[in-house]
Amino acid sequence: MKWFYDEDTRLSRVVLLFSDCLRRVFRSQVGWPFWLLPVSFLLIFFFYPLASILLLAGKAAVEAGFQWLAWEKIWSTLWFTVWQAILSTILTLLIGLPGAYVFARYRFWAKRLWGVLVSLPFILPTVVVAAGFNSLLGPRGFVNLILMTSLGLEKPPIQVMNTLSAILLAHVFYNTTIVLRIVGGSWAQLDQRLEQAARSLGATPFRVFWEVTLPLLRPAILSAVLLVFLFDFTSFGVILLLGGARFATLEVEIYIQALHMLNLPLAGLLSAIQLLCTLLITWFYSRLNRRREVPVMPRVLDEYVRTPRGLRQHLMVGGILVILGLLLITPLVALGIRSFTRLEAARGERGEVNTGWTLTYYRELFINRRGSLFYVPPIEAVRNSLNYASLTVVISLGLGLLAAVALNRQKSKTHNHLSEFQGVLYGGTDRLNHSRIFLPLGELFLMLPLGASAVTLGLGFLVAFNRLPLDVRTFPFLIPVAHSLVALPFVVRTLQPVLASIPPVLRNAAAVLGASPWHVWKEIDLPIVFRAMVSSGVFAFTISMGEFGATTFLARPEYPTLPVAIYRFLSQPGALNYGQALAMATLLMLICAVGIFVIERLRLPGGEGL
């Protein structure tokens, strides 16, 4: 029996050792065990697919050499991607800056509601935006149908779809919110006494703006510009759905090459270029943000907000709001109304057309028609999307929380006297420097998925996971995994500052009062972080509900998600298909609207909402 006994003690010793390790981890300020899960998740599902793409691209480049015909295509695509992004950014700024001013400085009717409404576009899925513009300005859209019936025209008079204008319009629609939020927030914080001082020193209003306001706003404007440019540069759904076949950005070209031309190596090469560009922009952005400081003391909320006085101010505020409303709200309203109205004959229908309100498009969602696009009733797509979104919330919130705790522990470690002293004792200050270098590295590591576009992610999955057990074709969990990768940086960015804002003395106080480390976490950290968790969870949910780029690569025909279904309906002829697309887009819009409403309600005063 001696061997058994020995075995037993060895086992119990291992168990003891393990539990001792766990206890040490909890009690000390060590961060690395919390890294384990997030890091392995990123390694497997982000860096491995990325490496696969790069490998593929490298092979393609080497094999083709430099005389390759495709280089020309790559260059022209890149060129188009860049200049449409620049143009879109300038237009966004032209609309956004006056809007930011009005929001920062004036009080007007239903301002809070306006705030939520103009924030809505940012969170809306591209398919919804495309459907919105389609229902307003498309050949079957409101404006055209009304013009056609009233003027008796045969063809739709406004041909915006499939032009550059449609792309630019949608980009402005999308990103104006960013300018409103970042620049508007900075503007509201700006100490107005500085402007008043300049006025009293004899400067004209224009000189004040040029020499005081603008320079103080510059960091915020630059930051907004870079972010808008990044989003325009990586735009996929908008261009695919509104631009048509003539316009291809890098993202669209990757999609076309991979899924239509089945030219994976070229798609890989395009992805590599895309990745390089976005990383460059992201790096620039984060550098800028690190230096971006509030130029003056933060002011009391709404301190400088006033009601417009006189005709000129009323006209200006009203005019800007009307423009914002026309641009940001009418497409969404049009989408909602159009999904309930019947304005043209269904396919095969003859004679008098019944126009007016209808619920047909919604009713059709529950019917599995022979010869329809899917093998299941379209409403199944809603269920799939909800399932994927719930999983995304679980994955991204779990990993995000771990990563936020890890980041935080590392941060507090640099301020911990004990380890500082140990640093001095054991090998000079190397340890300190080490953790100071490692911290930004960890942050960068977590934020990298932000730089990779969704289409690149989808392609990466397609290239990397083509064998069991992780096969794109048989493993539906890859979709929520991809969505979690998109959501993770946002989740970490929301949670980490909140965790960091908890004064360590609160945890100390709880411990002294007899709370074990687990209780401290449960009683102090968790309740304080809870709001942030709900809001980042909702955000992850809406991201997953609307995600289109990666999902087009991964969704199987019998398990479509909402955006994929909308896309397919939109690209099919027939009034019924069109109507169903709008009905689903309206549903999706409502889900996202509820989401952003929840987030807005939970947003702590003073927190930045992006």
Added chain:
Amino acid sequence: MLAVQEIFKHYEGCPLLKGVSFEVAEGETLCLLGTSGSGKSTLLRIIAGLEQAELGRVLWNGEDLAHIPVHRRHFGLMFQDYALFPHRTVEQNVAFGLRMQGLSVVEIQQRVKEMLEKVNMLSFAKRRVTDLSGGEQQRVALARALAPRPRLLMLDEPLGALDRALRTQLIAELRYLLRESKIPAIYVTHDQDEAFEIADRVALLHNGKIVQSGTPAEVYTNPASIWVAEFLGLSNLMLGKVLSLCPLQVKTDFGCWEVGCKAPEGLQIGDRLAILLRPWGASVQTEPGTENVLSGKVVDVVFRGEGYRLVLQCGEVKFQFYCEKPLGVGEMIRLYIPPESVICLNEPSI
């Protein structure tokens, strides 16, 4: 009860505590007095178990606490900024420690009510702690620390953030509560008035060591070093040479002084010695005579309630005394300080 032995600790590479030892007896309130940055708070954190000392031990009834984590030490600690949980009400804050002990809901309710009554905060029970004023927060923090009946209570500058009037009121309440609860306490402050009012015993922390400890009266009447004297606001110091040992006489730049206390052991004629003139008990001298007399010009007279504080300029140096009657500014006077108001400081370094 509590014994702290030879604690060493560095802070940002510099030595902070260099062998601190002291004890706290049953029911005693010990006041740790020292300038800010002297390591008082760190010492408390080490006793509480929030930080580890590099060397030295913390003992409770002879048992080494090194391996007992914070939450099992049953020590109460009241933090400098109170560290009330902002997401909890007053009541929930006080109940926290009791819940951690696993008491029943009824017991918790009872004890919370009792504690809030004691600090006169019962009507605030349902309030959010973020809505409270500084003094109210202080009371809640005290109730929270006392509620779980800690074996030892530590208070880290509990009145530091409050204004003067509130401090005088609260310190009286605190004194009463500490006496009544009979819990041994360590009270950390940089304010000697506060320390003298609340302490059974004070311990002065300087340069990482306890430089003197004793009852407030002992420390005040016999400061052990120049630093202690100056820290306690006793600034009438002068250096001189020993003229005779019995009686102890010292010759300084300001004349010859007979010292009321006994000469320290090992002192020899000709040694250098620091003496201190107490501000009380001086009288204006009209007769001639130079021993124990300080002559100078009155440069400032301030009414201080119980008397007048006058500042005497003697050459380059200023001295402060208290007297019952005001003197005219600009007057040249001679002050007689009796030998019992002159003490010598045992400063080995000079």
